[in-house]
Amino acid sequence: MLPASACGTRGRAGMPPRAPGSASLAARTRSARPAMAALPLPPGLLRRLREGTPQDPAREIPPESPRRPPQPLPPFSFAPRRLRLGPQHPLLEDGDVHRHLYLQGVLSSLEDVAERPKVSEFSCHISGCCQVFDTLEGYEHHYNALHRNVCSFCKRSFPSGNLLDIHILEWHDSLFQIMAEKQNMYKCLVEGCPEKFKSSKDRKDHLVTVHLYPADFRFDRPKKVKSVPKHTSCPMEQGPSVPMEVSVETAEQLQLDPMETGPGEDMEIPQPAASPVPSLPEKRLYKSRIPSTICFGQGATRGFKGPRKKV
Amino acid sequence: MWGRRRGRRGAGRGAEELRARRREREAALRKARREEQLVSKRLLREDSAAEEGGQDGADAVPDPLSEDEVLELLRAVQRGSEDRKGSLGRLRRALQNEETQQKFVRLEGSVRTLTGLFTSSLADMQLEAARCLHELSHSSDPTVAEACLPVTSYLLTYLSGHSVEFTELCLYTLGNLVVESEAVRKRLLPQGIIPVLASCIQSPHEAVLEGVGYVLSQLLQAKESPVEIIPQVLDSVLPQHMLRLVCSGLKAGLGAAVEFAWCLHYIICRHKSNTVLLALGAVPALTSLLLDLASEIPQDAPEGLELLMCPVLRCLSNLLAETGCQVRDERLLIALFLLLQCLLQQHLFLGQECLWLLNNLTADDPFLCSALLSLDLLPALLQLLPCSQMASVLVLTVLCNIAEKGPFLCQRLLQQPVLPLLLPILTQPDPEALGQCLELLHLLFLHCPQAAADFTRQGGNQALEQHQSIPELQERAQALLHMVRQPLGAPSPCHTTLPAFS
Numbered sequence: 001m002l003p004a005s006a007c008g009t010r011g012r013a014g015m016p017p018r019a020p021g022s023a024s025l026a027a028r029t030r031s032a033r034p035a036m037a038a039l040p041l042p043p044g045l046l047r048r049l050r051e052g053t054p055q056d057p058a059r060e061i062p063p064e065s066p067r068r069p070p071q072p073l074p075p076f077s078f079a080p081r082r083l084r085l086g087p088q089h090p091l092l093e094d095g096d097v098h099r100h101l102y103l104q105g106v107l108s109s110l111e112d113v114a115e116r117p118k119v120s121e122f123s124c125h126i127s128g129c130c131q132v133f134d135t136l137e138g139y140e141h142h143y144n145a146l147h148r149n150v151c152s153f154c155k156r157s158f159p160s161g162n163l164l165d166i167h168i169l170e171w172h173d174s175l176f177q178i179m180a181e182k183q184n185m186y187k188c189l190v191e192g193c194p195e196k197f198k199s200s201k202d203r204k205d206h207l208v209t210v211h212l213y214p215a216d217f218r219f220d221r222p223k224k225v226k227s228v229p230k231h232t233s234c235p236m237e238q239g240p241s242v243p244m245e246v247s248v249e250t251a252e253q254l255q256l257d258p259m260e261t262g263p264g265e266d267m268e269i270p271q272p273a274a275s276p277v278p279s280l281p282e283k284r285l286y287k288s289r290i291p292s293t294i295c296f297g298q299g300a301t302r303g304f305k306g307p308r309k310k311v
Numbered sequence: 312m313w314g315r316r317r318g319r320r321g322a323g324r325g326a327e328e329l330r331a332r333r334r335e336r337e338a339a340l341r342k343a344r345r346e347e348q349l350v351s352k353r354l355l356r357e358d359s360a361a362e363e364g365g366q367d368g369a370d371a372v373p374d375p376l377s378e379d380e381v382l383e384l385l386r387a388v389q390r391g392s393e394d395r396k397g398s399l400g401r402l403r404r405a406l407q408n409e410e411t412q413q414k415f416v417r418l419e420g421s422v423r424t425l426t427g428l429f430t431s432s433l434a435d436m437q438l439e440a441a442r443c444l445h446e447l448s449h450s451s452d453p454t455v456a457e458a459c460l461p462v463t464s465y466l467l468t469y470l471s472g473h474s475v476e477f478t479e480l481c482l483y484t485l486g487n488l489v490v491e492s493e494a495v496r497k498r499l500l501p502q503g504i505i506p507v508l509a510s511c512i513q514s515p516h517e518a519v520l521e522g523v524g525y526v527l528s529q530l531l532q533a534k535e536s537p538v539e540i541i542p543q544v545l546d547s548v549l550p551q552h553m554l555r556l557v558c559s560g561l562k563a564g565l566g567a568a569v570e571f572a573w574c575l576h577y578i579i580c581r582h583k584s585n586t587v588l589l590a591l592g593a594v595p596a597l598t599s600l601l602l603d604l605a606s607e608i609p610q611d612a613p614e615g616l617e618l619l620m621c622p623v624l625r626c627l628s629n630l631l632a633e634t635g636c637q638v639r640d641e642r643l644l645i646a647l648f649l650l651l652q653c654l655l656q657q658h659l660f661l662g663q664e665c666l667w668l669l670n671n672l673t674a675d676d677p678f679l680c681s682a683l684l685s686l687d688l689l690p691a692l693l694q695l696l697p698c699s700q701m702a703s704v705l706v707l708t709v710l711c712n713i714a715e716k717g718p719f720l721c722q723r724l725l726q727q728p729v730l731p732l733l734l735p736i737l738t739q740p741d742p743e744a745l746g747q748c749l750e751l752l753h754l755l756f757l758h759c760p761q762a763a764a765d766f767t768r769q770g771g772n773q774a775l776e777q778h779q780s781i782p783e784l785q786e787r788a789q790a791l792l793h794m795v796r797q798p799l800g801a802p803s804p805c806h807t808t809l810p811a812f813s
Binding site for chain 2: 131
């Protein structure tokens with residue numbers, strides 16, 4: 001039986017008439033709802049679910065005659081139909097509100113926070129790197145920022161394997177230079193964009209106009225850069241007194257010689273074995289990776305030779 | 312799940328105060344939704360001594376700084392001093408205040424400084440700068456979000472990196488920025504956010520996946536999404552991964568599954584023709600998921616299950632409405648009711664959401680209509696009547712779906728017995744439910760005239776007579792009274808017990 005007070009205790013006076021035959025589900029202001037009693041379910045349902053309900057021979061199934069939906073007789077209008085509800089439908093309001101309460105972190109049941117595991121201090125395992133950490137995440141981030149995607153030729157680090165690969169190709173691969181004279185070799189940096197260009201400048205123009213990248217995008221330095229005063233190519237406007245930045249940033253911006261790799265320097269280097277994080281399958285040019293025994297600590301000054309004339 | 316990273320609630324904060332705060336939020340959200348302005352953001356804030364109160368703690372959010380104080384902080388950060396990291400930390404805490412955020416972005420070079428630090432290879436500076444940007448992203452002032460435009464290309468670039476924590480931070484920052492301003496979205500789409508997310512969704516890290524889901528869910532709710540965003544998403548590998556992650560939610564990570572389930576819902580309810588998702592087998596996959604959820608619950612119902620169940624129900628309902636496909640598996644009915652049994656009392660809204668699906672399942676499927684009865688689920692179905700006004704209407708609609716299938720099922724309904732349960736409904740004031748009740752009675756009397764006599768005997772006529780004065784019910788009430796008062800004619804099919812009727 002239904003509980004004694006079913007939906008709504010509002011009076012009828014003043015309720016506006018509704019359009020006849022409307023099949024829409026109208027929103028109503030909610031009045032106090034009674035507490036829900038538990039659902040009266042027959043026993044054994046869970047078992048039937050898990051084991052799959054056997055075909056019950058005693059169950060009578062209505063015969064499957066081709067159904068012409070019978071026309072409803074006026075004034076009755078009911079015809080069964082599947083409902084499709086759009087994003088703003090009133091029926092979805094409660095669920096949407098619940099979802100947003102969750103996003104805002106207001107659902108009390110989810111307040112319990114798992115403590116982050118504390119570890120005692122440890123240092124970076126790359127030899128020569130002296131950075132110390134007390135959280136795994138801090139270490140992981142350091143490793144990924146400094147040691148993971150590093151060019152073995154010029155020691156620059158890159159935020160992703162993709163950018164590193166592009167860099168190596170364009171800066172340190174002489175075959176690339178040769179081929180670039182005949183065909184468009186400069187790949188667009190945006191993932192998923194197939195365009196290629198004949199010069200670094202053309203690519204930059206494309207990045208700026210089509211992909212709305214900043215003109216001074218840090219990871220698209222053109223290869224031949226004369227010694228440029230640092231504040232015009234640096235993305236930050238800073239005074240000269242920026243010692244920490246200089247030791248790292250400046251070295252990256254000034255032109256380091258692309259070391260011409262002779263055949264003797266090609267090395268098959270496996271990835272460092274102790275990755276803190278299982279990595280995604282990566283396309284790698286193994287011969288350009290740094291052996292794990294070599295470290296590039298942050299703040300290390302980097303050698304700068306004058307521009308070498310091409311022989 | 313997402314909640315794992317938030318600061319603890321301040322000690323001494325009363326439960327009543329929390330409930331009051333929740334009610335306030337809820338009222339604000341309802342209002343926003345009715346104005347179609349429903350926007351929420353997430354905030355990742357570290358557990359630290361200064362933030363005991365957590366996101367909601369009014370004590371923990373610092374007071375706004377003056378313009379000079381903000382400038383001082385900025386200069387301290389720009390100087391390459393020993394304590395730069397400390398200055399950045401202080402800046403970050405100050406930026407928890409929205410006014411301070413506004414002042415900060417108005418200072419010349421401020422965002423540029425943060426961008427520079429954010430893109431340096433000094434890992435801890437970078438992380439701290441990222442946290443500052445994250446605070447800024449949480450502002451409800453669109454100008455603050457727009458001030459962060461220069462940083463978007465870098466946020467995207469770093470998503471291809473490997474630090475889980477850093478990537479997660481970038482993702483939530485992006486998600487917050489996305490939802491605040493169309494200008495930001497107009498920038499991010501050509502910058503390639505969709506392909507980047509399509510790569511990130513293949514990450515094995517749950518935290519990253521949850522973040523990806525969050526960004527996507529914000530993108531998909533944008534008003535221009537049906538034109539600008541959904542087609543791109545459907546064209547990528549995102550749909551198959553979303554479906555996979557939703558369906559493996561119980562084992563692999565409820566947080567990510569919840570996000571992607573909502574993403575799927577946002578796509579399906581906005582997109583006209585969901586052929587991509589249908590071709591990926593969304594209907595059987597989501598059906599299986601519900602079966603799995605229902606068979607796992609009793610012992611260890613994970614928190615937040617309703618957050619997964621709700622969008623999955625909606626996806627199924629809308630997908631079923633789009634195609635003529637049938638879900639012939641009666642175990643789905645069992646699963647729905649088992650889940651309701653577990654979740655309904657705490658989350659009443661699930662009643663109407665389930666009923667919507669039940670309607671779509673039973674509308675043109677005699678098999679499931681019959682199964683509903685033979686599984687003895689009718690009492691539970693009727694128990695859903697008081698959930699809400701819309702639930703009442705839907706319960707009656709489902710009953711109409713059953714009754715419309717013909718005398719055989721009508722008879723089973725009447726045997727339940729259903730008539731005594733309908734009588735109280737006739738005394739309720741809601742015209743929509745009443746109308747549906749009258750339709751149901753009509754179907755019952757049509758197929759089983761004997762029922763009319765029973766109805767009269769139980770005093771139904773008086774109830775009908777009351778409604779003769781209501782315009783939208785009048786005709787139908789009168790027609791029913793007419794049916795009821797007619798003398799019984801030739802023996803009706805309902806007198807026999809043979810099942811062979813259509």
